[in-house]
Amino acid sequence: MPAIATGANAANRDLIYIGVSGDGDSLSIGLGHLCHAIRRNLRMVYLIENNGVYGLTKGQFSAAADIGSTAKRGEANLLAPIDPIALGLTLGATFLARGFSGDKTQLVPILKAAIAHRGLALVDVISPCVTFNDHEGSTKSYLYTRQHELKATEADFVPLADEITAVIPPTGTTTVTMHSGDTVQFRRVPDGYDPTDRERVVEYLLERQGQGEVVTGLLYVDESVRDMHELNETSKTPLVNLPYEDLCPGSDELAKLLKRFR
Amino acid sequence: MQQLVAARVNDCAIKLANVNGTGSASANSLLMESIFKMGIPVSGKNLFPSNIQGLPTWYEIRANKSGYTARAIDYDLMVAMNAQTYEADIQEVRSGGYVMFDSTWPLDEVLLRPDISLLGIPFAAMCNENFAGARQRILLKNIAYTGALVAVLNIDFELVGDLLTEKFAGKEKLRTANQVALRLGYDYAREHFACPLPFHLEKMAAAADRILIDGNTAAALGCVFAGATVAAWYPITPATSVMDAFKRFCERYRRDPVTGENKYLIVQAEDELASIGMVIGASWSGARAFTSTAGPGISLMNELLGLAYYAEIPAVVFDIQRTGPSTGMPTRTQQGDILECAYASHGDTKHILLFPANPTECFEFAVTAFDLAEHFQTPVMVLSDLDIGMNDWVVPELKWDDSYRPDRGRVLTVEELEQIETFYRYVGEGDEHIAPRTLPGVHPKGAFFTRGSGHNALGAYTETPDEYQEVVDRLVLKHEAAAHHIPSPIVERRAGATIGVITVGSCDLAVREALDLMAHPSAGEPAIVTDFMRIRGFPFGQEVRAFLDEHEVCFVVEQNRDGQLRSLLILETLTPKSKLRSVRAYGGFPLSASQVTDDIREQLGR
Numbered sequence: 001m002p003a004i005a006t007g008a009n010a011a012n013r014d015l016i017y018i019g020v021s022g023d024g025d026s027l028s029i030g031l032g033h034l035c036h037a038i039r040r041n042l043r044m045v046y047l048i049e050n051n052g053v054y055g056l057t058k059g060q061f062s063a064a065a066d067i068g069s070t071a072k073r074g075e076a077n078l079l080a081p082i083d084p085i086a087l088g089l090t091l092g093a094t095f096l097a098r099g100f101s102g103d104k105t106q107l108v109p110i111l112k113a114a115i116a117h118r119g120l121a122l123v124d125v126i127s128p129c130v131t132f133n134d135h136e137g138s139t140k141s142y143l144y145t146r147q148h149e150l151k152a153t154e155a156d157f158v159p160l161a162d163e164i165t166a167v168i169p170p171t172g173t174t175t176v177t178m179h180s181g182d183t184v185q186f187r188r189v190p191d192g193y194d195p196t197d198r199e200r201v202v203e204y205l206l207e208r209q210g211q212g213e214v215v216t217g218l219l220y221v222d223e224s225v226r227d228m229h230e231l232n233e234t235s236k237t238p239l240v241n242l243p244y245e246d247l248c249p250g251s252d253e254l255a256k257l258l259k260r261f262r
Numbered sequence: 263m264q265q266l267v268a269a270r271v272n273d274c275a276i277k278l279a280n281v282n283g284t285g286s287a288s289a290n291s292l293l294m295e296s297i298f299k300m301g302i303p304v305s306g307k308n309l310f311p312s313n314i315q316g317l318p319t320w321y322e323i324r325a326n327k328s329g330y331t332a333r334a335i336d337y338d339l340m341v342a343m344n345a346q347t348y349e350a351d352i353q354e355v356r357s358g359g360y361v362m363f364d365s366t367w368p369l370d371e372v373l374l375r376p377d378i379s380l381l382g383i384p385f386a387a388m389c390n391e392n393f394a395g396a397r398q399r400i401l402l403k404n405i406a407y408t409g410a411l412v413a414v415l416n417i418d419f420e421l422v423g424d425l426l427t428e429k430f431a432g433k434e435k436l437r438t439a440n441q442v443a444l445r446l447g448y449d450y451a452r453e454h455f456a457c458p459l460p461f462h463l464e465k466m467a468a469a470a471d472r473i474l475i476d477g478n479t480a481a482a483l484g485c486v487f488a489g490a491t492v493a494a495w496y497p498i499t500p501a502t503s504v505m506d507a508f509k510r511f512c513e514r515y516r517r518d519p520v521t522g523e524n525k526y527l528i529v530q531a532e533d534e535l536a537s538i539g540m541v542i543g544a545s546w547s548g549a550r551a552f553t554s555t556a557g558p559g560i561s562l563m564n565e566l567l568g569l570a571y572y573a574e575i576p577a578v579v580f581d582i583q584r585t586g587p588s589t590g591m592p593t594r595t596q597q598g599d600i601l602e603c604a605y606a607s608h609g610d611t612k613h614i615l616l617f618p619a620n621p622t623e624c625f626e627f628a629v630t631a632f633d634l635a636e637h638f639q640t641p642v643m644v645l646s647d648l649d650i651g652m653n654d655w656v657v658p659e660l661k662w663d664d665s666y667r668p669d670r671g672r673v674l675t676v677e678e679l680e681q682i683e684t685f686y687r688y689v690g691e692g693d694e695h696i697a698p699r700t701l702p703g704v705h706p707k708g709a710f711f712t713r714g715s716g717h718n719a720l721g722a723y724t725e726t727p728d729e730y731q732e733v734v735d736r737l738v739l740k741h742e743a744a745a746h747h748i749p750s751p752i753v754e755r756r757a758g759a760t761i762g763v764i765t766v767g768s769c770d771l772a773v774r775e776a777l778d779l780m781a782h783p784s785a786g787e788p789a790i791v792t793d794f795m796r797i798r799g800f801p802f803g804q805e806v807r808a809f810l811d812e813h814e815v816c817f818v819v820e821q822n823r824d825g826q827l828r829s830l831l832i833l834e835t836l837t838p839k840s841k842l843r844s845v846r847a848y849g850g851f852p853l854s855a856s857q858v859t860d861d862i863r864e865q866l867g868r
Binding site: 003004005006007008009010011012014015032033035036040228229232233234235236239240242244246247248249250251253254255257258261262 | 472473474475483486487488489491492494515516518521522523524525526527529531532533535536537538539540541542543544545546547548549551659660661662663664666667668701702703
């Protein structure tokens, strides 16, 4: 998915790209592509609907399953999980958030901020599979998530236009101004937590996850990194809109060039 | 010195045996370029190992006034600079030929042959005496043997000197050292041997419009002229130089001189799955996008090629074929991907293939490939190979018609979308059964769900047999319609011929030479007169079928073990199997005429 999105975005930088995938694709067969889309800071929202299982093939563990989490038929997962947020932090991701499909209030502003982000916004959404992974013993069930969720941050997305018209004063402890001019205003972050400080975020997440907590919220954001097109210095006009006459050097240039091949 | 060979002007084959990583490549191409600049038809084949340093490497130069420049395997002169391969190298020289070697050390007597002449030159001693530093001594030994060859072959000394000057412009020290080394070899040869040798070179009235270019550079140039803006690739021999060249050309032609903005984007992908995915994404958005790869890359791209075929998204792929299967021999040539590309991906798929035979066609077919891919909304694979892609070829100057405009295919405009009630993605039109497409972001009415899962003509998900079949049956008709747009085969008929010889791609020159040799054999051999057809694309058109029908027997000459072109002809035409005989050379080196004549004569028993 991110490879195709990369091509589409390469051709037309004016559109908004939202990719929806699961943990099965994103953390296994498509893991390499996710990693490299992150590295390129491709401007897109990458949503992982994370349920810890392969549902369509009837409930095999995905790479997101926690050690000890049990399948519907009772067997326990023995392999360490891949945490997309921790992965993103090591790869230089510029926007990392975790939400819960049972909490729209938290998720909506995260998605708005993700769309406004310049670069790849990775949003890991715990989305329990009501058929194959919502039982006792699962660590991706509604009940487990509700019991173990730690809303680390609470944030509002304030579009630039609203801010100007309504002049909403910053309400929270931290405000991050997006490259677009929009702002994310954090109403609450843990003591000493700075969503722009990678090292501190890594430390905090490891600590909380060690306690068995599912940390949610907009966890990390860095608006200073250039996206794929800025790194490439691509034309502001989307490539797909450049007229052919601008692209073909023409016969005179060919003749000139070929003198070097004579 | 005894002269055993007849005097010949502008007709000789030279082989240079070197150690990889010693700088011989630039000396060898210098020689080749000098001969080209003397106006003589020439080819240079680099037979190199998949290794950075240490393994044997060879370079073959064939100069031929009549234009027979396929690989020759009868060498008049061997430059034996690699002690590891002396023994085998010396055996390859034709009787009456010459071996030039480094006489700093005595040549082992067991290596001597009574029927050849030795040209011993103390290259190592010469370089040790005149230059400092181990690396420089090794590098300049190559230029010293170049100098000696200039003398014995009568290459224009001044011309070679000028080329060196050009090459080392601004690097005065290097330039001087190279000129000294060239002179050392040249003077030694002039002093010690009867120069020139009986076979040698003389300036010819050069065809004014000839250029020296490799196929990968020409293909990249074709992509620039075709208006490609997005390229994605994963490094692989022998395709890497396509993208290197594309990047160079884009830096030259596609960077806005005022803003510095780039009118292109090249992504070095993480693997070939990603690179074809990026090409599909960009083409889906309406850009001309391509990737370059080799067989192992095609293997990885299979799944997404199926997506592009079924979802009807254009994609252009250059497959610079190398020797497979698996890793195979990455630096050796082959035509082993024909069947894989024709039917790439699981399920029923058929793709459009183009088979260039030389750099000119790499340039032209690059443009054709984009037109076909967009016209038929499907992947098009251009099957070049290592021989065409990485070796320098003498070809007529590439031409460009400024009136060319890309065929963007049936893409609905805003106005068209305004006028229709509802857009359905997979409803075919007319004789070509192409379904108009829309580009994302153009108009809300053009929005649809692009899916690789089962879909009906309306673009909706389906698991209903009739609805599924309606779409895949249209794809077959669309593929058949493409036959009218594929470059037609090159056919040459000769009076009295009953046998047909069919070939493809880089076999071209060797097969043509072979047919001439069989039609005009040396004394004692019966003449065999044959018609010739070189296939340039798939699906096969009427002309291919007609040629097959016209001949009782056809030989299919190709460079793979299994006779893949022959198989494709049997599968895709009504030609009986018994009619098509196979001539195959697949060891990894470019084809030579004698391989073809020997095989055909043997099969015919004459």
